[in-house]
Amino acid sequence: QVQLVESGGDLVKPGGSLRVSCAASGFTFRDYQMSWIRQAPGKGLEWISYISNGGDFIYYVDSVKGRFTISRDNARNSLYLQLNSLRAEDTAVYYCARENYGKFDYWGHGTLVTVSS
Amino acid sequence: EIVLTQSPGTLSLSPGERATLSCRASQSFSSSLALAWYQQKPGQAPRLLIYGASNRATGVPDRFSGSGSGTDFTLTVSRLEPEDFAVYYCQQYGSSPYTFGQGTKLEI
Numbered sequence: 141q142v143q144l145v146e147s148g149g150d151l152v153k154p155g156g157s158l159r160v161s162c163a164a165s166g167f168t169f170r171d172y173q174m175s176w177i178r179q180a181p182g183k184g185l186e187w188i189s190y191i192s193n194g195g196d197f198i199y200y201v202d203s204v205k206g207r208f209t210i211s212r213d214n215a216r217n218s219l220y221l222q223l224n225s226l227r228a229e230d231t232a233v234y235y236c237a238r239e240n241y242g243k244f245d246y247w248g249h250g251t252l253v254t255v256s257s
Numbered sequence: 258e259i260v261l262t263q264s265p266g267t268l269s270l271s272p273g274e275r276a277t278l279s280c281r282a283s284q285s286f287s288s289s290l291a292l293a294w295y296q297q298k299p300g301q302a303p304r305l306l307i308y309g310a311s312n313r314a315t316g317v318p319d320r321f322s323g324s325g326s327g328t329d330f331t332l333t334v335s336r337l338e339p340e341d342f343a344v345y346y347c348q349q350y351g352s353s354p355y356t357f358g359q360g361t362k363l364e365i
Contacts, residue, residue, distance in 0.1 A: 175355075184346065184357055184358070184359045184360050185295075185303065185346055185348075185357040185360075186357070187348075187354060187355045187356070187357065190355075199353065199354070201354050235302055235303075241350075242291055242293075242350025242351070242355065243293040243305060243308040243309075243348070243350060244293070244295075244303070244305060244348070245305050245308075245314065246305075247302035247303055247304070248302060249301075249302055250302055
């Protein structure tokens, strides 16, 4: 069955960096576009980044553009998000999700990133 | 950016009752049916319920139905079960960036 497992969340100081990962299994990873979606504590969902199946098309929401970098390794069935210049408002659970013609049909359990001094 | 406004913010109902949740878009998107609904329970990831405005995702009970087009969409739960009490989000994928509504909490 489809599984997405995030890892790498941690407590980081403002201005710091972190890389979160998502390990995919149960489907042909290279055939699907993938996204990162975050949820601040007690808040709603925010789609923040997308990568095409081949990695040649990438999108970022304005709030993370220039600070976050999405990438994927299709040989390792893995998705990554490099988070730099972290701010308190980046504190959230980060979900990876499989995109299927725009809808997110499978989600991981999420990994918590906390930005605090 | 398309803003999705969900109403009500909180809906208080009892098991067995019918729930009607609304999602209104600030403008039409390129594909007027590019709207999905998700259910999220505490401590869990969201789960896809409805896509294409009215298509149930795999394994979703038929008491869940979606309708609407253009800028006005509705999620209906025909007869609430105890496990349906959760937060529901709509999402549009007809225009970049994809956006979510702020959520409706369905409480007992």
